Amino acid sequence: MPDSIAQQRNEPDFARAGERIYALAAELYPICRSITGEGVRATLGLMRRHIDLDVHEVPTGTKVLDWTIPKEWNIRAAYIKDAAGNSVVDFANSNLHVMSYSVPVRRTMPLAELKKHLHSLPDQPDLIPYRTSYWVENWGFCLPHRQMAALPEGDYEVLIDSTLADGAMTYAEYLHRGTSEQEFLLTAHICHPSLANDNCSGLALLTILAEHLAPLSTRLSYRFLFSPGTIGPIAWLAANEANVHRIRHGLVVAGVGDGGGPTYKRSRRGDCPIDRAMAHVLRHGFENPKLIDFEPYGYDERQFCSPGFDLPVGLLQRSRFGTFPEYHTSADNIDFIVPRHLGDSLRVIWRAIEIAESDYVPINLSPKGEPQLGRRGLYASTGGDKEGPARAMAMLWVLNQADGTRSLLGIAERAGLPFHVVRAAAQALTQAGLLGPAPAA
């Protein structure tokens, strides 16, 4: 019989798990991903060494909600050479050099014309920006501004050896089945090329989390979704519209390897169980937590929280996206993420899962006056001791608040105590016959 998540010995060693997440993120980092193509498949191939993914291919042209699956993009090589044939920019050095979804090009052109297709960051002159053009056919190169500004006049040879053709969009799922059909959705986007925090960190963290859950028995089912940003969730929602009511909790996971936050962005509803659980977890056990309200910009929570679905899905990040200078540049590299932060991010999610697994509405079976804890061995025998009462405080809170109107999490919130302390008190009271589950409403 599998072990339950509620048994503490099944908790991951977060430090060690952080190292494993980092190692996987480092493997994923070099691959050139986009919203379609072989890069996504190669990424899923590495993740499959850990978990048994169910891979879906959605053909080009398929209608999904308001969108259409685009052509598949692949790239083999790209460069700019000067008139002397010296390499100026080479895709082999960084896959950020080529704007994602660039159409094939093989031409020689003067600098003035080339510049219309060059992207750089004047304020961060040593970094390569990240650019895409998924929905308008175009091509472009990205390079450090200092380098671009120094390009001499003259003719340049431009090559982009890419293909944009009918194919498919690829995404993958992994379902950990619990005793209930109710689901906890955990999802990360799989469309960014060599950006380590955004989102190799999220892909690797969820893979290692799924691997750790695999042998454990859970109440909820855990659905892991790895799909390209925006079009991926759109396609998944289109295919699974009949089943989204099963999603009782959800987290979009992105940018979980840097040293900021942790930051939780609430779901559109703002007061779902996942919102309350995440707020509780961040407040108890993390030094610099940030809680922000939903806004319709960000990651794939935009789709899950569109008004026609309005699912209980929030976003976990470390630094809030767009607020750190490395965001969407070549500085978001494998040195920007840190095993310790990845392990800590895993700990956030694990604590939320613990709450989702074990929260329930208790009821005091001896509600008139306080029951005599002392004769049940639950209370210090010597009265008057100033410290003794503190030890029984969690039990007193549970007894006092367990009137069938609130769950353990609600009691923990009211008492200002960590969930696990309240849960332990509830377990002791249950063993003493003083507490039971409230009848279903």
Add this chain to the structure above:
Amino acid sequence: MPDSIAQQRNEPDFARAGERIYALAAELYPICRSITGEGVRATLGLMRRHIDLDVHEVPTGTKVLDWTIPKEWNIRAAYIKDAAGNSVVDFANSNLHVMSYSVPVRRTMPLAELKKHLHSLPDQPDLIPYRTSYWVENWGFCLPHRQMAALPEGDYEVLIDSTLADGAMTYAEYLHRGTSEQEFLLTAHICHPSLANDNCSGLALLTILAEHLAPLSTRLSYRFLFSPGTIGPIAWLAANEANVHRIRHGLVVAGVGDGGGPTYKRSRRGDCPIDRAMAHVLRHGFENPKLIDFEPYGYDERQFCSPGFDLPVGLLQRSRFGTFPEYHTSADNIDFIVPRHLGDSLRVIWRAIEIAESDYVPINLSPKGEPQLGRRGLYASTGGDKEGPARAMAMLWVLNQADGTRSLLGIAERAGLPFHVVRAAAQALTQAGLLGPAPAA
């Protein structure tokens, strides 16, 4: 076909309008007004050069709610002369010199007796106070404290050439008809003599506003009411009790020419559409806005917000009344009000009217996932750009929040964006077929 207020080219030039309001206030300033009498009629006569007023005369003795229309008061001359026949105080110099509703007097009396009828301000010794005795028959003079303190002993000749006799109380209305019978009430009191801010400013501002609205097509009907403080609204409410349900928004306008605030005092209900609109307008576009809760002291909102009516009527002022030293003294003169502030006060009301005219509950017609804005030309085509998304933010907010539960104003509040930005986004989305009006509840 008349132009609509929603067309921006119809917006007043607020600087120029401020000059026109000031000019009219300066014309109204010298007139000796009280709650009845020829001063009110003369004031309305000047305002009629701008708008077609409907003037009502309510006879003395008419019962109006808990009150009775008093006798009509008129005054031709008044003075105090010393024993040598030198003028000490002369009504011809300032109509504040005579307590409003003073009964006729023609006597000689010693200083000690006279002093029982003199009013001054020891803390503001150079200013003439403003005093009234509408409901108790009495007479009095108001003068600078410095002058009063210096009066030598002796006999004084006192003349008040006034009449207090059966007549009428005068008030006036102007109705700008919209396509709906729902009304926006705009009202100012017309009972104070030479006090420029309180309330020549309000009378002049509403007159010029009415004049500007006249050629425009509106959804709401706009009712302008100019009546003496307290007894005026009491009489109007008594006569119009059956129709007050039409009033969906209302503003009492008083003291709108000084440099304070702007200050909005909420209606008794506190969360009416006018309260939310005014809070929004003041927060977006004014430097030193003040929002205060309803209290049962102030201007004529007291009557509209009495519990038997409880209408959605708030108060717009600049400085909060009673908080500036010029209040109810001769220092509230024509130099105390400023065209720029008058124009700014008009801008406050105009913005609130814009919201009242164009707010509605939108509904997202493509609510499942985000619709693809890019192929409709509503979204920057190059992804990854850090700035691009900000341009689409208002559209994303409207799409995300347009679930039929909140109006454009509610979306603007939730998004922290100005109403006009949200309205423009809604217009663009409507043109793209993505947004419609919610069906009536």
Add this chain to the structure above:
Amino acid sequence: MPDSIAQQRNEPDFARAGERIYALAAELYPICRSITGEGVRATLGLMRRHIDLDVHEVPTGTKVLDWTIPKEWNIRAAYIKDAAGNSVVDFANSNLHVMSYSVPVRRTMPLAELKKHLHSLPDQPDLIPYRTSYWVENWGFCLPHRQMAALPEGDYEVLIDSTLADGAMTYAEYLHRGTSEQEFLLTAHICHPSLANDNCSGLALLTILAEHLAPLSTRLSYRFLFSPGTIGPIAWLAANEANVHRIRHGLVVAGVGDGGGPTYKRSRRGDCPIDRAMAHVLRHGFENPKLIDFEPYGYDERQFCSPGFDLPVGLLQRSRFGTFPEYHTSADNIDFIVPRHLGDSLRVIWRAIEIAESDYVPINLSPKGEPQLGRRGLYASTGGDKEGPARAMAMLWVLNQADGTRSLLGIAERAGLPFHVVRAAAQALTQAGLLGPAPAA
């Protein structure tokens, strides 16, 4: 006919009452009380000189809710003597020296064995701690840490001349009958030995309050309960379960003689009339008020606020319990409490009683527009006076808010005015025929 509490001349002279409370507390202070025994009976005997108490004896072994009445404990003498026969600790010097409910002992033992039964406070080395062992049979002595640390090796003679035998638990009630069966419960614990603030202060204050109420006519009935902590209210609730619905307001009174606070701890419900009344009283008229939310630790409100009863009972203290260094030590002596603070604490409760007695839901009988206060002599006759309106402000608030949805206390809260000011305004308006009681809902 007895006088009503609403007549101000019946208000106690709080300074003088504070002296009387102090004198009674000083009489109660030397008695050795515990949760049962002659000490409780002797205490009630002194209180009976002031009020006609109804004393109850609950036999040992009686089942009360989840608890059982314990054996009765009495003590005549106790000491520790050294090998030379010198007295080391003597119960005759302080009844705190013996742990309450110590079983009889008469033995000689070496220091090492004795020390297992000694209690002291290393951080407060000159004070005797207060310790009890009601529910586990044990014995012990309490002494200053400095003294204990200096005890030389050797044999010690130990005597505790106590009895622990079948008997009864004693508690007492006093009921002041009002015209209604609705009750205001006022209760203090009677189980602590020589601790002056905790709770001779509460016992004495409620006794003097009851004595003062005796000749007065009241609307509510006032139930005074003096019972040992925890087991007392448990027994009372068990015996009176059918009648607790009569309790509309309740206060546990403990530690009301020190200079802190006053502190009010809200009932479990948090927004009962007693919670609102106490918050109002503390905000209007006390310099350093503290309002704290319910928590399931403290005094006997724990029992009244257990979820099976959930009564509207809060706690009045001065300093919050456990936050002052004298708490549960010999420093909580008769010098720690002060007549002025006791009188002030009485004033808090008196003000709450005034609200409970006289609060009601008024209704404006002239709700359309403001009624004309002037012709009823309720308003200054000369308008324009800057000060005049303030005098009528409370009347305007009552008229404006008296729509049948809120009581006088609710109006006082909304207006930010003291309850007595609002009540006086309501009386004036009632006399003028403008205000009546709202029909029962």
